[in-house]
Amino acid sequence: MPFDKDLIESVLKHADIVKIISSYLSVIKKGKDYVAICPFHDDTNPSMHINPEKQIFKCFVCGTGGSAITFVQKYEHINFMDAVRKVAELSGYSDPRLEQKQFVKKVDSKLEPLYKCTRDLTLYYQYALGTEEGREGLEYFESRHLDSSLRAKYQLGYAFKDGEATIKFLQSKGHSLKTIEDIGISTIYSSGNIYDRNQGRVIFPICNQDGDVVGYSARRLKDGTNEAKYVNSPETKIFVKSNILYNYHIAKEKARIAGYIYVLEGFMDVFALARIGIDSAVAIMGTALTKEHIQMLRKLNVEVRVCLDGDLPGQTATIKIARELTNEGIPFRIVDNVGSTMDPDEILNNEGPEQLRYYLNNLISREDFALNYYKRSNPLKTVEEKKAFVKEFIPILVGVKTQLELDSYLRKIADITGFEAESIRDLVKRAKRSQSENKFNEVMYDFHPERKALKKLENAERELLYQMLLNVSAIKYYEQFIGNFYDVVYRQIAAFVIEIYKTDGQIDPLSVISLIESSDIENADELIREITNTMSETTHPDFCSEELLDNLKQSIQDEKQSLFEKEVLAESMKGKSPLEQARILNEYNRRRAKKELNDEEDN
DSSP: EEEEOOOOOHHHHHHHHHHHTTTTTTTETTTTEEOOOOOOTOOOOOOOOETTTTTEEEETTTOEEOOOOHHHHHHOOOHHHHHHHHHHHHHHHHHHEGGOOSOOOOOOOTTTTHHHHHHHHHHHHHHHHHTTTTHHHHHHHHHOOHHHHHEEEEEEEEEOOOOOOOOOHHHHOOOOOOHHTTTTOOOEEESSOOEEETTEEEEEEEEEETEEEEEEEEEESSSSSOOSSEOOOOSSSSGGGGGGGTTTHHHHHHHHEEEEHEEEHHHHHHHHHHTTTOOOOOOOTOOOOHHHHHHHHHHSSSEEEEOOOSSSSHHHHHHHHHHHHHHHHHHHHHHEETTTTHHHOOOOOOOOHHHOOOTTOOEEOHHHHHHHHHHHOOOOOHHHHHHHHHHHHHHHHHOOHHHHHHHHHHHHHHHHHHOOOHHHHHHHHHHHHHHHHHHHHHHHHTTOOOHHHHHHHHHOOOOOOOOOOOTTTHHHHHIIIIOOOOOOHHHHHHHHHHHHHHSSOOOOHHHHHHHHHHHHTTTHHHHHHHHHHHHHHHHSSSSOOOOHHHHHHHHHHHHHHHHHHHHHHHHHHHHOOOHHHHHHHHHHHHHHHHHHHHHHHHH
16 A cells, blocks of 8 residues: 555544553653653663654664654564554554555466466476486586485476577477566577577576575586576566575575574575574575565564675675664674684585584674674774774663673774773763763764764754754745755755645654655665654754744854865865975964954954
8 A cells, every 4th residue: 555644644643652652561651751661672771752742752772763653663573554554553543544455465467477487497497407418417416415305395407408498398388488588588599599598507496485486596517617607587577686585485484483594695505504404594695685685584573693604795794784684673693603714505514514503503793793893804994984883882882781791892892993992981981871861862873973073064954954844934944045954864854844845735743754664765764763863852942933044044054165165175285295284274274263253243
């Protein structure tokens, strides 16, 4: 069902966010607001605040926030429209539009011929593996320790060297050349004849979530040739790489029983785990973990165990995946394989099943993995990168129970960043104080190193954004006099605000949050976090006067001009001698001082 803005607003209008959250958590009244133990991180003191007036919640430790719909969606790990229905149900609100099913699997008559074609082709490849010509392929699979049961389970096969014969076979089964082309296996000789692009290779079928074959990965049998090692199916109407995790159709049920799922590099790793009785494993097959992949993993509601290669590219990919899983609130651990030169298949073949089990169960947290990774690869080059790294670890350091554990973390972080351990310890103390004062987010999520030099500009833009979330006059002022914020996140939020205003002729923060949640923007959580941070602050003026807007405009324009001048200054000093640089800097400071004096006289 497409996003129905009126429906969402009606549901939120009839919902009491305190009652909704009380259905899941124990909430305590504190002043005008309510507090609760945050379920989205390892919370011990109530750090989640619920504002009944603004109908939003906000955790001042992990930063999670939003509307009643946001809470239900994240708490129950369900999609947006299912969360809308749940909130309506808890509020006793009904609407015929809520009865429409969002996810009803429809049989697309246009796609069924493609699925039938891949079914026939897969059987043909399996048949070919058992022929005399296919013996070379069979020997390859046996050399990789893939016995007959595994070959049948994963529908492994072989493509005859006569690629034209494959096409003729499919035609004999009633498939048109157009259908054969649409499944992505046909190509054309210079003579104009059509043949199977997988010819002479062993075949690894790729299935979708339902177990339908949608594509193939075909490996050459002889190394040392100019041919590509693998020929992979191109994207087709039924094969979209971002929607495919290899072995998901088998692993999804096994994972729910086991309580975990391994995320591996390739299908050989999946086979290795299957050989020791672990079917709850999927492979990303050389692609990045996409939003669709994350949603597939979320649906399983189990612990994710990340196990990519131990080389630098694999570890870098692990760091990225860990960050994405953390942002999505999906529980996970990482196989500690930093520096390992062997993948699961090689460990099993060289060292045996017990060593592979030991390897797979050597699980560590994201924090320990990240510390080991950065200590080994040291990719932190600038001060800003190092500050951002420290920022990631502040929540962990605040939650450390023992002094010995804290000292250990501080030493490791100091070693990686080059910062003094005591300076990091001071930051932890300030973060703890801010936590008790409900200002923890100011230390955590407002710690933007790249913004520190832009504090005046950030404050002015943030204040104007706050007024835009509440006042139409501020939106009109922004469009007429500002045009664009300097800060990228503020600029994105402003675009959603303007979209709501142009549609409704009015503005409401909850409508903005709902629009962001229902969009496919990648950093939706970050935008919602900024909105809830801003709306939770108590320092904003109550009245949006013209004088306030004029002052904000002046501050924004002045700071942007100052930034421009500094960029020009930096450019003019490039390649100059130290003496010449000093002269240019002195002239710049003289002009700035003169301008400030003139401004004071004007005022």
